[in-house]
Amino acid sequence: MASGLLKTLFILVILSFASCKEDGSFVFNGFRGANLSLDGFASVVPDGLLVLTNASNLAKGHAFHPKPFKFKSDSTPGTTLSFSTTFVFAIIPKYSYFSGHGLVFVVSHTTDFSTALPSQFLGLFNFSDNGNASNHVLGIELDTIPNSEFQDINNNHVGIDVNSLNSTYSTGAGYYDDSTGAFQNLTLASSVPMQIWVDYDGEDLQLNVTMAPVPMAKPNKPLLSSIVDLSSVMMDSMYVGFSSATGVSLSTHCVLGWSFKMNGIAEPLDYAKLPPLPRLDRKHKSQKLAIWLPLTSCALALLVVATVVLVVKRRNKYAELLEDWEKEYGPHRFSYKELFRATKGFNDKTLLGSGGFGRVYQGVLPSSNVEVAVKRVSHESRQGMKEFVAEIVSIGQLRHRNVVQLLGYCRRKGELLLVYDYMSNGSLDNFLYDETRPVLSWAQRFRIIKGVASGLLYLHQDWEQIVIHRDIKASNVLLDSELNGRLGDFGLARLYDHGTDAHTTHIVGTMGYLAPELAKTGKATTKTDVFAFGAFLLEVACGRRPVEPSAEGQQVLLLDWVLENWKRGTLLATGDPRLAGDFPVEEMETVLKLGLLCSYPSPDARPTMRQVMHFLDGDSTMSDLPPSYTSVGILSMTQGEGFNDYMMSSSSSVSHMFELSGGR
Structure with a gap:
C-alpha cells in the first residue's frame, strides 16, 4: 500500500507541477521537482515557489530551462521561429515605498551572466556590454525603478529589450479591459501575483506582450504590440528563463508558474496548483522562550x-x-x-x-x-x-x-x-601624475572627458533635481576596468529643485577649481561646477595640476599659463608633453579652448553642460574667445576674502568636508 501511495504521489507531482514535452514546450504549475538551471540568489523553496532574488542588498539571480530550444527555421534559413510563453510573477518589496529593480523574461544564447551587475542592469549586462549586438538577448522587462541612462519612462513599466536595457518599446504596467476598452493600471511591486503573456509571430515579426492580474483571463488587446525583427538576435539554439536584481532596495522577486511553447500557444497555467506567496508579517516566536527561561536551573x-x-x-x-x-x-x-x-x-x-x-x-x-x-x-x-x-x-x-x-x-x-561602487583603476589623477602608471592616450583622455561631461549634464539638467557636485577634479574622477571615467565622491554635493536657487553658504572645494564669485557670495551653483570642470579639462589636456609652485616659490595657475599661450598663438604647446603630439589637433584645441571658456571670470559667460556636450560631440562649433579675456588671478584675489578658513592645499579637499550646520 505504501509503495502504491508513493507511486501515485510521484505521478501527481509530474503531472501537476512540471512537464516537458518533445514538441518544444513545457509547463510548470509551481516548480517543486522542476529541473532548472539556477544561479546567484535564485532558489526553489519547498512549496514550489521560484525565488529569483530575496530581500538582500545588491542581489541577482537567474533561472533558466536547462536545455536550449531551436529558434531558427531549417526550411527558411535565417527566419526566426514563432514562440509563446506565459508566467505568473510577484514582486514583494520589504518596504512599501522602495522596490528592487525588477525582473526580466529572457531569451539568450547563454546562461552565463556572471559579469552582469546586480543593480539597474537587472542581472543581464554591465556598463561595458549593455547595447552590444553580440549579446543576442531578448528581454521582456518588468521594471520598478526609473533609470534615466536607459530612458526609462517611469518606475512601473513593461519594456521590450533587445541586447540592451534601453527598451525598444515600453509602456506603463496595466491591461485593457475587454468590456470597456479602458486602460487599467497595475502596480508591479504590489506583492500580488500578476500574469504576463509573450507571443511572437516569426512570419509577421509581431511581438505582443499582455498582462493581467491573477486569475483574470488573458485580455484581448495586448499591452504592447510591435514589429520586432529578431533575425539578428536569435541564434539557432537559445535558452529561455528569468533574471532579476535588487540593487540597494530590498525586494523578493518570485515566479509562481511558467508555460512555454515553440510554434504554438503556450499551455494555460492551472492557478489552483500555483504555490502561495510568502507571508509579509511573520510574528516573533518568543512565547516558548518566555516559558522556558523561568524553568532553567542555576547552572544554566x-x-x-x-x-x-x-x-x-x-x-x-x-x-x-x-x-x-x-x-x-x-x-x-x-x-x-x-x-x-x-x-x-x-x-x-x-x-x-x-x-x-x-x-x-x-x-x-x-x-x-x-x-x-x-x-x-x-x-x-x-x-x-x-x-x-x-x-x-x-x-x-x-x-x-x-x-x-x-x-x-x-x-x-x-x-x-x-x-x-568600487572602481578597479582608481582615480584619474593617479594616471596623470604617477610615473609608474601607463600614460593615457589622447583617445582615452577624450573619452574620459566626454564621460564626465555627460555625467555632469545628468546632474545639472537631466535628473529630477539639480545636483551641484562642488568638488569636481581629477582625483574625484574614478576609472572602471575599461578606463571609462565616472564622477564620484558626492560628500560635498548639494541638491535642490529645478527652478529654485541654491542656498549653500559655506565655501568648500579645492584650490584651483574654485570659481572667483565664491569668494564674494559663498553660493555654489551649476556655474561654479562648470568653472571647476573647465579647470579639469585643462588638467587632463595639459597633464598639469591647476595650481603648481614655480621655481621662485610662487603659486602658478594652469589657467593663466594656458591663457597666455593662447594669446601668443602657442595654445597647442600646452598639451601634455607625454603625448608627444599624438593627438588630433582639432580635438585638442576644442578641449583647451573649452577649458578656458568654462573658466571665464563672469559666470553668465560660461556655457551650460548641454552646450559643453554639443561642443565635445562636434554638434556645435565654438566661437573664438574674446581678445579681452583676462584671468582674474584667482590666488591673489582670494587672499583674505574668506577662502583661507575653508581650504587646504591644492592636493586635498577642505578638512570640513561635511559642513552640516550651514551647508543647507
Whole structure:
C-alpha cells in the first residue's frame, strides 16, 4: 500500500507541477521537482515557489530551462521561429515605498551572466556590454525603478529589450479591459501575483506582450504590440528563463508558474496548483522562550549570564547609531557589521587612500560578493544630520553610466560611512601624475572627458533635481576596468529643485577649481561646477595640476599659463608633453579652448553642460574667445576674502568636508 501511495504521489507531482514535452514546450504549475538551471540568489523553496532574488542588498539571480530550444527555421534559413510563453510573477518589496529593480523574461544564447551587475542592469549586462549586438538577448522587462541612462519612462513599466536595457518599446504596467476598452493600471511591486503573456509571430515579426492580474483571463488587446525583427538576435539554439536584481532596495522577486511553447500557444497555467506567496508579517516566536527561561536551573543561569556578557561585548563592537527618522531609509542603510566584515575589519591592507576627507577602504559585501569602496568620515555634530542623510539617500537614486553610484551609508558613534561602487583603476589623477602608471592616450583622455561631461549634464539638467557636485577634479574622477571615467565622491554635493536657487553658504572645494564669485557670495551653483570642470579639462589636456609652485616659490595657475599661450598663438604647446603630439589637433584645441571658456571670470559667460556636450560631440562649433579675456588671478584675489578658513592645499579637499550646520 505504501509503495502504491508513493507511486501515485510521484505521478501527481509530474503531472501537476512540471512537464516537458518533445514538441518544444513545457509547463510548470509551481516548480517543486522542476529541473532548472539556477544561479546567484535564485532558489526553489519547498512549496514550489521560484525565488529569483530575496530581500538582500545588491542581489541577482537567474533561472533558466536547462536545455536550449531551436529558434531558427531549417526550411527558411535565417527566419526566426514563432514562440509563446506565459508566467505568473510577484514582486514583494520589504518596504512599501522602495522596490528592487525588477525582473526580466529572457531569451539568450547563454546562461552565463556572471559579469552582469546586480543593480539597474537587472542581472543581464554591465556598463561595458549593455547595447552590444553580440549579446543576442531578448528581454521582456518588468521594471520598478526609473533609470534615466536607459530612458526609462517611469518606475512601473513593461519594456521590450533587445541586447540592451534601453527598451525598444515600453509602456506603463496595466491591461485593457475587454468590456470597456479602458486602460487599467497595475502596480508591479504590489506583492500580488500578476500574469504576463509573450507571443511572437516569426512570419509577421509581431511581438505582443499582455498582462493581467491573477486569475483574470488573458485580455484581448495586448499591452504592447510591435514589429520586432529578431533575425539578428536569435541564434539557432537559445535558452529561455528569468533574471532579476535588487540593487540597494530590498525586494523578493518570485515566479509562481511558467508555460512555454515553440510554434504554438503556450499551455494555460492551472492557478489552483500555483504555490502561495510568502507571508509579509511573520510574528516573533518568543512565547516558548518566555516559558522556558523561568524553568532553567542555576547552572544554566550562569551560562546565560556569560552569554549575555559576550553578546554585549559583541554588540558594542558593531554598535551603530540608528534613530527613528532613519527607518524610512532602511534599504540604503548598511549595518556596521556588514561593512566591518567586508573590509576585513577596516584592515590597512584594504586601505585605498586617505586625506582630510577621511579614509577609503576596499571591501567585498559578504551577502552578495559585490566589490565596494567604503569611506569613513568623522562627524562630531548631530546638527543637520537628518537633512544631510536625506540628501545622501536622494543622491543614492542617481543612475548614470558616468556617475559612481552611492549605494548607501552607515552611522556609528563619531563617524559616517559612505558606500560606493568600487572602481578597479582608481582615480584619474593617479594616471596623470604617477610615473609608474601607463600614460593615457589622447583617445582615452577624450573619452574620459566626454564621460564626465555627460555625467555632469545628468546632474545639472537631466535628473529630477539639480545636483551641484562642488568638488569636481581629477582625483574625484574614478576609472572602471575599461578606463571609462565616472564622477564620484558626492560628500560635498548639494541638491535642490529645478527652478529654485541654491542656498549653500559655506565655501568648500579645492584650490584651483574654485570659481572667483565664491569668494564674494559663498553660493555654489551649476556655474561654479562648470568653472571647476573647465579647470579639469585643462588638467587632463595639459597633464598639469591647476595650481603648481614655480621655481621662485610662487603659486602658478594652469589657467593663466594656458591663457597666455593662447594669446601668443602657442595654445597647442600646452598639451601634455607625454603625448608627444599624438593627438588630433582639432580635438585638442576644442578641449583647451573649452577649458578656458568654462573658466571665464563672469559666470553668465560660461556655457551650460548641454552646450559643453554639443561642443565635445562636434554638434556645435565654438566661437573664438574674446581678445579681452583676462584671468582674474584667482590666488591673489582670494587672499583674505574668506577662502583661507575653508581650504587646504591644492592636493586635498577642505578638512570640513561635511559642513552640516550651514551647508543647507
